[in-house]
Amino acid sequence: MCYCMQIVVEFHLTVEAYAAGYAALTYPRPERCPNCGTAGQIEGHGFYWRYPLDVFSRFEIGIKRWYCRACGKTTSLLPSFLLRFRWYLLAVIQSMVVARFETRQSWRQIETTCTAAGAPSNRTLKRWCRSFARQAPAWLAAVQQTLAEFEPAAPGLDPLGAAAGPVAPAPALLDAALQLLAWGKTRWAELADFGRAERLRFLWHWGYGRGLARLI
Numbered sequence: 001m002c003y004c005m006q007i008v009v010e011f012h013l014t015v016e017a018y019a020a021g022y023a024a025l026t027y028p029r030p031e032r033c034p035n036c037g038t039a040g041q042i043e044g045h046g047f048y049w050r051y052p053l054d055v056f057s058r059f060e061i062g063i064k065r066w067y068c069r070a071c072g073k074t075t076s077l078l079p080s081f082l083l084r085f086r087w088y089l090l091a092v093i094q095s096m097v098v099a100r101f102e103t104r105q106s107w108r109q110i111e112t113t114c115t116a117a118g119a120p121s122n123r124t125l126k127r128w129c130r131s132f133a134r135q136a137p138a139w140l141a142a143v144q145q146t147l148a149e150f151e152p153a154a155p156g157l158d159p160l161g162a163a164a165g166p167v168a169p170a171p172a173l174l175d176a177a178l179q180l181l182a183w184g185k186t187r188w189a190e191l192a193d194f195g196r197a198e199r200l201r202f203l204w205h206w207g208y209g210r211g212l213a214r215l216i
């Protein structure tokens, strides 16, 4: 794990394509250091290694690092298919969170349909769901603010009507992420391939860039 400064980057690659091609990618060089703000002092600093997991396999990928000559801090470029501090691919974690909060499956059902040979463990998937539920209110507020600003007619702004009372943030965020993606598609042509399965990938990239540090 890397505890240096991180920027979440959308490379529009699957983890397989990234693993095969990361050494040859052109990486965006930050103009200013995210730590100290100094411009023009960022130089290449190789890669660090991560070994992301899906249910059946383990990948080996290089994460690009930049070094700031002014403050000596390292900044790395985290592909948006990964979260900070989680070993599993975001797509795997999303499938569990959706199973729990959207399709309302029991822990046992999730274990049966989404895990293999005990991986990820029951404890891990419960931890993901708890973490998602804890972070959801802040993310939901940010998404709703953006949708209200740009898409005042978006249905998710008041999904059940004011009379229905408070909505559970985790399922509401999963729904709002779909609306955010629909909005994003009207602005960024490169999102054309993104569907339901990429909604948290888009949300993560979008929100991290706005200062929301942790999604799950």
Ligand SMILES: [Zn+2]
Residues within 6 Å of the ligand: 033, 034, 035, 036, 037, 038, 068, 069, 070, 071, 072, 073
């Ligand atoms: Zn710096």
